[in-house]
Amino acid sequence: xxxxxxxxxxxxxxxxxxxxxxxxxxxxxxxxxxxxxxxxxxxxxxxxxxxxxxxxxxxxxxxxxxxxxxxxxxxxxxxxxxxxxxxxxxxxxxxxxxxxxxxxxxxxxxxxxxxxxxxxxxxxxxxxxxxxxxxxxxxx
Amino acid sequence: xxxxxxxxxxxxxxxxxxxxxxxxxxxxxxxxxxxxxxxxxxxxxxxxxxxxxxxxxxxxxxxxxxxxxxxxxxxxxxxxxxxxxxxxxxxxxxxxxxxxxxxxxxxxxxxxxxxxxxxxxxxxxxxxxxxxxxxxxxxxxxxxxxxxxxxxxxxxxxxxxxxxxxxxxxxxxxxxxxxxxxxxxxxxxxxxxxxxxxxxxxxxxxxxxxxxxxxxxxxxxxxxxxxxxxxxxxxxxxxxxxxxxxxxxxxxxxxxxxxxxxxxxxxxxxxxxxxxxxxxxxxxxxxxxxxxxxxxxxxxxxxxxxxxxxxxxxxxxxxxxxxxxxxxxxxxxxxxxxxxxxxxxxxxxxxxxxxxxxxxxxxxxxxxxxxxxxxxxxxxxxxxxxxxxxxxxxxxxxxx
Numbered sequence: 001x002x003x004x005x006x007x008x009x010x011x012x013x014x015x016x017x018x019x020x021x022x023x024x025x026x027x028x029x030x031x032x033x034x035x036x037x038x039x040x041x042x043x044x045x046x047x048x049x050x051x052x053x054x055x056x057x058x059x060x061x062x063x064x065x066x067x068x069x070x071x072x073x074x075x076x077x078x079x080x081x082x083x084x085x086x087x088x089x090x091x092x093x094x095x096x097x098x099x100x101x102x103x104x105x106x107x108x109x110x111x112x113x114x115x116x117x118x119x120x121x122x123x124x125x126x127x128x129x130x131x132x133x134x135x136x137x138x139x140x
Numbered sequence: 141x142x143x144x145x146x147x148x149x150x151x152x153x154x155x156x157x158x159x160x161x162x163x164x165x166x167x168x169x170x171x172x173x174x175x176x177x178x179x180x181x182x183x184x185x186x187x188x189x190x191x192x193x194x195x196x197x198x199x200x201x202x203x204x205x206x207x208x209x210x211x212x213x214x215x216x217x218x219x220x221x222x223x224x225x226x227x228x229x230x231x232x233x234x235x236x237x238x239x240x241x242x243x244x245x246x247x248x249x250x251x252x253x254x255x256x257x258x259x260x261x262x263x264x265x266x267x268x269x270x271x272x273x274x275x276x277x278x279x280x281x282x283x284x285x286x287x288x289x290x291x292x293x294x295x296x297x298x299x300x301x302x303x304x305x306x307x308x309x310x311x312x313x314x315x316x317x318x319x320x321x322x323x324x325x326x327x328x329x330x331x332x333x334x335x336x337x338x339x340x341x342x343x344x345x346x347x348x349x350x351x352x353x354x355x356x357x358x359x360x361x362x363x364x365x366x367x368x369x370x371x372x373x374x375x376x377x378x379x380x381x382x383x384x385x386x387x388x389x390x391x392x393x394x395x396x397x398x399x400x401x402x403x404x405x406x407x408x409x410x411x412x413x414x415x416x417x418x419x420x421x422x423x424x425x426x427x428x429x430x431x432x433x434x435x436x437x438x439x440x441x442x443x444x445x446x447x448x449x450x451x452x453x454x455x456x457x458x459x460x461x462x463x464x465x466x467x468x469x470x471x472x473x474x475x476x477x478x479x480x481x482x483x484x485x486x487x488x489x490x491x492x493x494x495x496x497x498x499x500x501x502x503x504x505x506x507x508x509x510x511x512x513x514x515x516x517x518x519x520x521x522x523x524x525x526x527x528x529x530x531x532x533x534x535x536x537x538x539x540x
Contacts, residue, residue, distance in 0.1 A: 085191065085411055085423055085494045089326050092334050092478070092490040103477060106495035124327050124490075126193065126413035126423075128253065 002050040004033070004073040004116065005060075009043045013068055018045075026059040027051055033116040046073060048116070075117040076133045079110035083129035090121040090130060099130075141434045143180040147518040150184045150431050154515050159184040161509045163502035164343045164430075164441055171442040176435050185509055185516060186441040188345040189362070189427040189501030192338050192493030193413050195324070196304035196375060197422050198234040199260055199402050202296040203271065205229055210283035215273040216240065217259045224273070228281055232301075233259055235412075235422035245417060249322040255420025258412030260300075263292050264364070265407035298402040300364055300410070304374035306426050308346035308393040309450050312337045312470040312489075314482060317456035322417020326490055328455055332482050335452065336490040340498035341445045341472040345428035346394050348441045350387045351526055352379070354431050356519025361398065362427030362505045365409035367514065368400025370428075373523045378532050387526070388443065390469065391451050394523065398426065409501070423494070427501040429509060431516045445473040452482060462534075 007018070014037050022028045029050040037043035049056055063070050079099070088108050090099045098114035099121055101107070121130045153159040160183050162170060167186045171179045201222070203215075211228040214221065219239040222231035237256035244250050263269055273286045292298055313336040315321050315328035322328075325336040341347065349355045359370040374395025382390045409425030432438050449469040458465045467482065474480045475489045508514035524530060 086496040087192070087423075087494045088491040089336075092488045093327070101478065101491075106476065106491075106499075123249075123416045126326070126415055126421075126492075127411060128414060 001053055001056050002048060003056065004046065004048045006071045006073055007045045007047070007063060008069040008071070009037065009045070010067065011040050011042055013066065014039065014041060014043045016066065018063070018066070018068065019047075021062060022049070022059050026062060027055045028059050034118050046117070073117060076112070077110075077115050077117055077119075077121065078131050078133055080129045080131070083127050084108060085127055085129075087126065089124050089126065093120040093124050095120065141436065142177050143434050145184070145431070145433050147431060147433075147516060151515045153184055154509055154512055157510070157512050159509060161185045161187060161506045163499070163506055164188045164348050164443075165499065165502070167438070167441050168342065168444055171438065176438060180432055180435045180438040183432050183438065186348065186430045186432060186438075187427055187502040187505040187509065188343055188348045188430065189425070189498040189505065190306055190340040190344050190493060191409070191423055191425045191497035191501060192340070193324070193415070193421045194302060194305045194424040195236045195421045197300065197302035197424050198232055198256060199263070199298055199300050200230065200232050201298045203229045203231070203290065204294070204296050206283055206286045208283040209281045210273060210275045210286050211278055211281035212273040212286075213275045215271070217269050217271060218254070218262070219270070220254070220256050220259050222256075235260065236419055238420055249417025251416060252414045252418065252420045255412060255414075257410075257420055257422025260402070260422060261407050261410050261412045263298065264402060264405050264410050266291055266293070292403055299399060300368065300402050300405065301371070301397075301399045302424065303397050304376060304395045305398050305424055306345050306374070306396045306428075307339075308344075308350070308395065309389050309391055309448075310338050311391070311453040311459070312450050312475065312480075313453055313455045313459070314467070314487070315456050316454045316458075321456055322415070323455045324415055324418045324421070325455060326492055327416065332485060332487055334490045335470065335475070335480055335482060335487045336492055337450060337470065337472075337475045338492035339448075339450065339472065340493055340495055341448050341476065342443055343495070343498045343502055345426060346396070347388060347443050347448060348430050349428070349437075350383070350389065350440060352394060352523040353440075354433065354437065354519070355396070355428055356522045358517055358520035359428065360514065360517045361429070362425065362501055362508070363398055363400040363405070364402070364425055365406025366400055366404040368398050370396050370519075371399040372397040376532075377524060378530055379524055379526050380528055380530055383526065384447070384449070386443065386447055387440075388448060390449060396426075425497065425501050427505040429505060429514070429516050445476060446471060448472040450475075
């Protein structure tokens, strides 16, 4: 199975080689989509985990045991087709080809299931047709 | 040449609803299939189109007089200053003008979410615009301050007058440095990780009339979704640049100054843009009809993407500091494919100008002409051509 998750770290946890353990001990394919980790600071890691069901669940148990808060990826990129002028600048910045140009028509399309919410497209869209939405977490 | 058609003959066919009109994309296949002479005999007009950021754009507005009257010294539309150094209630709102309190690049890279182009877009869309003006007061114009809310229907005149649009060719921008840079060609990733370009290639107006034979002063055009006219050559018009065998300029070259009544335009074709780290501007839609007077004109309009090249320019140092660097040329067909090769490295391409929208413009103009509602025009005067002796000047350094 394959799934995208967001891991929130405390300052102490950010020192640990978490990805190493996920790969080595849980046999997971880890694809880091976005990360903000700094020594002695809180941070987060957006990643896609791929492996057998057992491996995936084992990996999540490991993360929870060491105190990492794991959440499903709940941010969403919305592409507003009515505002888009079809320039296609976004497509060249999209790492997963979720935003892509069909070369014959040169039309831009957006495939939500491919999007990893890296946010690269937000800055390069001159009409601001692309927006980031996220579910507000309840205060802990 | 075997085929000779006059502007008048073509217009007569347009009026009768018999003119054969095709787009600058469609003509390519027709010429390949039928040959030059037969195609030139059949086709009367080829339509072109372009829709991209054109900073040198703006609109003149006459607000009508207030009571008591005011001679506006400064005027703002939704907080964006318009130039008021002309008659009392006339002003010019420029597409690249920013709101008074915009943070600009103070927090780099700035967002530039609103500017003159956005004001023009909203004005054309019929939205309410906040008008503020101040003055010093005179005997004839005693009013010192006006605040109101207006729409485009409340003003006497509003006409687009763009000093430089429809650049004949443009640079392909790359970044040789080690950091991301933010330019009017969009975000350029470090170490040549993308290449940005802005032209509609085989659909672009001046690639289809490379020597400005039928496009001149007075030419009626599609402008911002309505009808406009070529008013002059554009600023920085520099036609005497090196050209390919087919007469296509290998760099910037010709530009157009265009004019048209904003009140009959469409917000879909005048769109405010925000370039991160650079500023605000406006996408302008322009379409120019090319009358097929003879085989030569048809040959020009049969230009294909693969015939068009643009110079690759470094925007980290080459462009900002005018350092000559020979980085070669990019072919437009390759640029459109999504990848080009620069110095042996495969690079992703970033378009700035909208090809689908350019195609749409060429099709709209085609329908206008076919339906007899848009006639072609013989230029009142020609634009300076490739044989003009124009020197591209810069600001003199260290004077005064």
